[in-house]
Amino acid sequence: MTTKAFESLLALITETSTNLPPDVRRAIKRAQLEEELGTRASIALNTIVDNIVSAEEDVQPICQDTGMPTFIVHCPVGFNQIAFEREIEAAVREATKLGKLRPNSVDPLTGKNTGDNLGEGTPVVHFHQWERDEVEVKLILKGGGCENKNIQYALPTELPGLGRAGRDLDGIRKCILHAVYQAQGQGCSAGFIGVGIGGDRTTGYELAKEQLFRSLDDVNPNPQLAELEDYILDKANQLEIGTMGFGGKVTLLGCKIGVRNRIPASFYVSVAYNCWAFRRLGVVLDPATGEIRHWLYRDNEEKLERPTHAFATDSAIVLEAPISEEQIRKLKVGDVVLIRGEMHTGRDEIHKYLMKHDAPVDLSGGVLYHCGPVMLKDDDGTWHVKAAGPTTSSREEPYQADIIEKFGIRAVIGKGGMGEKTLQGLKKSGAVYLNAIGGAAQYYAKCVKRVNGVDFLEQFGVPEAMWHLEVEGFPAIVTMDAHGNSLHKDVADESLVKLEDLKEPVFV
Numbered sequence: 338m339t340t341k342a343f344e345s346l347l348a349l350i351t352e353t354s355t356n357l358p359p360d361v362r363r364a365i366k367r368a369q370l371e372e373e374l375g376t377r378a379s380i381a382l383n384t385i386v387d388n389i390v391s392a393e394e395d396v397q398p399i400c401q402d403t404g405m406p407t408f409i410v411h412c413p414v415g416f417n418q419i420a421f422e423r424e425i426e427a428a429v430r431e432a433t434k435l436g437k438l439r440p441n442s443v444d445p446l447t448g449k450n451t452g453d454n455l456g457e458g459t460p461v462v463h464f465h466q467w468e469r470d471e472v473e474v475k476l477i478l479k480g481g482g483c484e485n486k487n488i489q490y491a492l493p494t495e496l497p498g499l500g501r502a503g504r505d506l507d508g509i510r511k512c513i514l515h516a517v518y519q520a521q522g523q524g525c526s527a528g529f530i531g532v533g534i535g536g537d538r539t540t541g542y543e544l545a546k547e548q549l550f551r552s553l554d555d556v557n558p559n560p561q562l563a564e565l566e567d568y569i570l571d572k573a574n575q576l577e578i579g580t581m582g583f584g585g586k587v588t589l590l591g592c593k594i595g596v597r598n599r600i601p602a603s604f605y606v607s608v609a610y611n612c613w614a615f616r617r618l619g620v621v622l623d624p625a626t627g628e629i630r631h632w633l634y635r636d637n638e639e640k641l642e643r644p645t646h647a648f649a650t651d652s653a654i655v656l657e658a659p660i661s662e663e664q665i666r667k668l669k670v671g672d673v674v675l676i677r678g679e680m681h682t683g684r685d686e687i688h689k690y691l692m693k694h695d696a697p698v699d700l701s702g703g704v705l706y707h708c709g710p711v712m713l714k715d716d717d718g719t720w721h722v723k724a725a726g727p728t729t730s731s732r733e734e735p736y737q738a739d740i741i742e743k744f745g746i747r748a749v750i751g752k753g754g755m756g757e758k759t760l761q762g763l764k765k766s767g768a769v770y771l772n773a774i775g776g777a778a779q780y781y782a783k784c785v786k787r788v789n790g791v792d793f794l795e796q797f798g799v800p801e802a803m804w805h806l807e808v809e810g811f812p813a814i815v816t817m818d819a820h821g822n823s824l825h826k827d828v829a830d831e832s833l834v835k836l837e838d839l840k841e842p843v844f845v
């Protein structure tokens with residue numbers, strides 16, 4: 338027998354994972370209108386919007402990385418928090434079983450995935466008491482790629498491009514601009530930032546994350562911070578990092594800043610970076626019945642239209658695996674490709690494994706996809722892809738060039754780009770790096786026609802296993818070619834020059 342509270346919490350998790358809130362939709366829509374049609378940024382944003390529409394229609398995860406489920410609960414005095422936490426855990430387990438959450442809870446020492454999102458410290462649940470006769474539950478599903486782009490500064494400090502950041506408002510300004518710059522496209526820009534000024538190392542980050550629970554439409558009650566928020570939103574977009582780091586007018590979609598007292602020796606500026614897939618919602622429950630009284634962040638609806646302009650597939654180059662070296666060497670940065678045939682997923686565990694072992698399948702001429710999908714098995718034992726966007730490729734930088742060479746891989750698909758070692762490796766071995774649109778997990782799941790098989794499922798768990806996927810019309814953009822060109826390097830260099838333009842003091 339399930340309880341009303343369980344049902345309400347399951348609805349909250351499902352809606353948070355599959356249906357972006359109106360304020361976030363509005364910010365994305367504004368960005369979509371800003372970018373010129375046909376540019377890489379516009380293609381990326383249109384793909385993102387297409388993905389948001391599909392996720393809502395099909396009630397499937399917007400992005401395959403459903404993050405670290407984090408619940409903030411406010412409840413009346415005397416409310417049974419222990420029982421409610423059990424309800425949260427049961428709802429998390431069920432949402433995972435239904436494929437609304439990816440099994441994401443991993444033991445750091447053994448590497449074992451618990452399979453149900455429950456484990457030491459997961460999910461995260463924070464309780465606060467209040468004197469209202471209602472229970473408020475807020476949930477954020479913040480993925481790992483953007484979490485990795487969080488950053489904390491201890492003032493005073495020296496910042497690339499901006500020079501000295503002192504213990505004052507202008508130093509804070511510099512830190513926040515640097516935080517956006519250092520994220521580049523890797524946290525699936527265009528993103529949102531929550532900033533915490535003050536506190537200690539722990540509470541500073543806590544404060545930064547708290548800002549992500551503010552509505553994007555609110556105005557900071559502190560006029561100085563309101564001014565800083567507006568300034569950052571405006572100037573960060575001058576960096577022209579753009580969606581997915583492809584270059585473009587929109588880099589930041591929202592900025593919220595909070596302040597908390599510090600102790601004399603410490604002066605922290607903590608920044609929580611959230612990808613465009615900004616999944617946070619909330620409900621207010623009846624404390625006696627557990628029934629939903631109303632939803633939070635949903636006061637006015639915002640419909641998005643499925644765009645007609647995403648990838649221009651008529652001018653795209655079809656790559657069918659196995660791909661020849663000759664075909665790869667013809668590709669250059671900016672080309673749009675459509676992949677068909679078999680691709681193999683491989684992320685952190687697989688790269689580590691392949692350095693020392695043989696591959697379970699022949700990878701020569703093959704396509705390696707940096708992806709940890711959401712998968713469900715039906716009653717016949719057939720696997721189905723429920724969400725399958727790319728993961729951040731830079732984590733594989735130490736291994737990638739060696740693995741390409743060792744196995745004769747011709748194309749690596751991921752997001753956010755890779756470094757110099759991989760760039761040289763692509764040149765040497767005749768391979769390309771293809772950027773897929775981060776977070777577009779429904780869009781790419783629809784390109785998968787069949788699951789041909791899986792290896793290392795038991796050993797590494799669903800996200801880290803090697804899935805063999807038959808795809809058709811899978812679009813991506815060449816962002817690193819076999820001639821030594823890298824769009825990521827160019828955008829990083831150009832945005833550093835633009836960051837330097839913002840060096841002069843503003844808040845004095």
Ligand SMILES: O=C(O)C[C@H](O)C(=O)O
Pocket residue numbers: 401402480481482483523524525708709726727728729
């Ligand atoms: O883990 C993933 O699938 C993606 C991750 O959130 C990332 O952005 O790299």
Ligand code: SF4
Pocket residue numbers: 400401402403479480481482483523524525612613614726727728729775776777
């Ligand atoms: S893949 Fe991108 S959109 Fe998805 S959680 Fe990671 S950073 Fe966010």
